Amino acid sequence: MQYVLIIHEVEDYASWKKVFDEAADIRAEAGEKVYQVLKYVDNPNKVVHFSSWTSIDDAKRFFESPQLVKIRAEAGVKSPDFIYLEQLESGTL
Structure with a gap:
């Protein structure tokens, strides 16, 4: 399984989330399979986007487009960090 972890600060979470949701189709077409959106406990505008992808190459092609x-x-979005x-x-305890 291939994953991408993106950590970035956004100007306003609600505005970012609207654009994020509107991009769902192009993310799926590019190869994103499953995602999670998380936030820092002490900073609601510090967002983590964790997703699984068809391949690392597909993810890089998309995120660097x-x-x-x-x-x-x-x-x-302010200065995102991409971690492939x-x-x-994996396991369950």
């Missing part, structure tokens, strides 16, 4: 750079600017991950193991 000019289209997404524009969408991030419209959503008020491959699963080694």
Whole structure:
């Protein structure tokens, strides 16, 4: 399984979430399969987007595309950190 962890601050969570939701179709077409959105307990505008992807290459192509750079600017995203991950193991305790 391939994952992407994105940590970024947004100007306003509600505005960011609207743009995020509107981009659901293009995220799915690009290869995003499942996602979670989390926030820092002490900062509601510090957002974590964790998602699984069809491949790391698909994720990089999407997140580094000019289209997404524009969408991030419209959503008020400040300096995102992208971390590309491959699963080694999972379990339930």
